[in-house]
Amino acid sequence: MALRSLLADTRPLRNPHFRRLWSANIITVIGAQMTLVAVPAQLYSMTGSSAYVGLSGVFGLVPLLIFGLWGGALADAFDRRKLLIGTVIGIIVTSGLFFVWTAMGNTNVWIVLLTFSAQQAFFAANQPARIAILPELLPNNQLPAANALNMTVVSAGGIAGPLVGGALIPVLGFQWLYFADVFFLLPTLLAVIGLPSLEPEGVEKGKVVGWRSIVEGLVYLAGHKILLASFLVDLVAMIFGLPRALFPQIAHESFGSEMDGGLAFGILYAAIPFGAALGGVFSGWVSRIQRQGLAVILAIVAWGLSMTGFGIAVYFATGAPDQWLWIGAFFLVLGGAADMASAAFRQTMLLTAASDNVRARLQGVFFVVVSGGPRIADIAHGAAAVYVGTAVATGGGGILVVLLMLLCALLVPAFTRYRVEVTPD
Structure with missing residues (x-):
C-alpha cells in the first residue's frame, strides 16, 4: 500500500475526454520532441556555433510572448475546442514546412529560424486553451494529478524523442x-475534434479580443501576490538554471559526440525529461501536499543543485568523457524530477485560484513564463559560454538559482507559507 500511494494518481483518466487527449499526446509529444532536437542540431550543423543555437531562443521567445497572451485572451472569449483545432492544424502545417525546406536542400539559417518562429506562434496560442479546459473536465481535487499525468507524458516523449x-x-x-x-500530430487533432463545445463562462457574445482583454487579465493577476511569486520563481529557475542551448556543444566537445548528433547528444536532451517522467510515475504524493508554496521553493533549490552538479561533470569530462557523461546525466535526471514537482504545484495554484472567464488569460501568462524563460536561458547561456566556457556557465547558473531562490523565500514569505486544503475524492 505504501508503494501504491507513491504511484501516479490515475483518477483523471476515468474521464473519457481527458483520457483521449492524454493518450493522443503520448504519440504527439514524441514527434514534437524530435523536432525540438532537430532544430538546434540542424542550426549547429549548419553554423558550428552555439550562438546561433541560442539565437533560436529569440525567434521562439517573441511569438511565445505575443501569441501566448493573445491565445489566452481568445480562449476566454471563444469556444476553446475550435481554438484547439485551428492551432493544432497550424502546428502540423509548420512541421510540414520544415520537411519541405530540408528536403529541398535549404542551407539558409534564417528560413529555419522563421519557420521555427511560426510554429512557436501556433504552439503558444494552443497551450492556454489546452490547460484552461481541465477544470471543465475534472474536479478540483484531481487537478494536481492531471497536471502530473500531463507532465509525465511530455517528459516521456522528451526521452524517446531526443534518443x-x-x-x-x-x-x-x-x-x-x-x-x-x-x-505524430494527427492523433491529437482527432482528440480535440472529439471534444464537446467548451465555451468559457460569462462571456459576452461578439466580444472583440484585443489588447484590452490581455490587460484585464494582467490587472487581475496583479492583485494576486502568490501567483505573481509563482511566476517569479520559475523565471529564476529557468533563466539561470537551464543550459539546454549548450547541449550540442557539450556533447561534442566534452563527451565526444558527433558534430551533428549522436548518442551523447541524445542522452543530454533526454535526461531532464526522463527525470520528470520518473517523478511523474511516482507522483501520487502531490495530491496530498498542503504547503504547496514551500514545496515549490524546495523543488527549485533541488533543481539548482542538480544543474551545479551537471556543470561539475562537464568540467571534469575531458579525461574520462564516458564516465562523466553518465554522472552528468544523473544530475540532469534529478533536476527533471524536481522540475516536475515544481510545475505540478504551480499549475494547480493557478487553475484553482482563477475564475473561468479569466483562467485562459492567466494560463497565457503562465505559458509565456514557463516557455519564455527557457528561451531567455538559451540566449543567456549561449552568450555566457562564449566568454566563460560551458562548464562555468552551467554550474554557475545552478548556484545562482539556489541563492536567488533563498532570497525569494525571504522577500515573499507569504508564498512560502501558502497552503491548500487537501480533500478526499
Missing part, C-alpha cells in the same frame, strides 16, 4: 524527423 532523434539524425537526416512529426 531516437539524436541517433537517427546521422542516419536518416533532419528531413525525415520533420516528416514523422506531421503524422
Whole structure:
C-alpha cells in the first residue's frame, strides 16, 4: 500500500475526454520532441556555433510572448475546442514546412529560424486553451494529478524523442524527423475534434479580443501576490538554471559526440525529461501536499543543485568523457524530477485560484513564463559560454538559482507559507 500511494494518481483518466487527449499526446509529444532536437542540431550543423543555437531562443521567445497572451485572451472569449483545432492544424502545417525546406536542400539559417518562429506562434496560442479546459473536465481535487499525468507524458516523449532523434539524425537526416512529426500530430487533432463545445463562462457574445482583454487579465493577476511569486520563481529557475542551448556543444566537445548528433547528444536532451517522467510515475504524493508554496521553493533549490552538479561533470569530462557523461546525466535526471514537482504545484495554484472567464488569460501568462524563460536561458547561456566556457556557465547558473531562490523565500514569505486544503475524492 505504501508503494501504491507513491504511484501516479490515475483518477483523471476515468474521464473519457481527458483520457483521449492524454493518450493522443503520448504519440504527439514524441514527434514534437524530435523536432525540438532537430532544430538546434540542424542550426549547429549548419553554423558550428552555439550562438546561433541560442539565437533560436529569440525567434521562439517573441511569438511565445505575443501569441501566448493573445491565445489566452481568445480562449476566454471563444469556444476553446475550435481554438484547439485551428492551432493544432497550424502546428502540423509548420512541421510540414520544415520537411519541405530540408528536403529541398535549404542551407539558409534564417528560413529555419522563421519557420521555427511560426510554429512557436501556433504552439503558444494552443497551450492556454489546452490547460484552461481541465477544470471543465475534472474536479478540483484531481487537478494536481492531471497536471502530473500531463507532465509525465511530455517528459516521456522528451526521452524517446531526443534518443531516437539524436541517433537517427546521422542516419536518416533532419528531413525525415520533420516528416514523422506531421503524422505524430494527427492523433491529437482527432482528440480535440472529439471534444464537446467548451465555451468559457460569462462571456459576452461578439466580444472583440484585443489588447484590452490581455490587460484585464494582467490587472487581475496583479492583485494576486502568490501567483505573481509563482511566476517569479520559475523565471529564476529557468533563466539561470537551464543550459539546454549548450547541449550540442557539450556533447561534442566534452563527451565526444558527433558534430551533428549522436548518442551523447541524445542522452543530454533526454535526461531532464526522463527525470520528470520518473517523478511523474511516482507522483501520487502531490495530491496530498498542503504547503504547496514551500514545496515549490524546495523543488527549485533541488533543481539548482542538480544543474551545479551537471556543470561539475562537464568540467571534469575531458579525461574520462564516458564516465562523466553518465554522472552528468544523473544530475540532469534529478533536476527533471524536481522540475516536475515544481510545475505540478504551480499549475494547480493557478487553475484553482482563477475564475473561468479569466483562467485562459492567466494560463497565457503562465505559458509565456514557463516557455519564455527557457528561451531567455538559451540566449543567456549561449552568450555566457562564449566568454566563460560551458562548464562555468552551467554550474554557475545552478548556484545562482539556489541563492536567488533563498532570497525569494525571504522577500515573499507569504508564498512560502501558502497552503491548500487537501480533500478526499
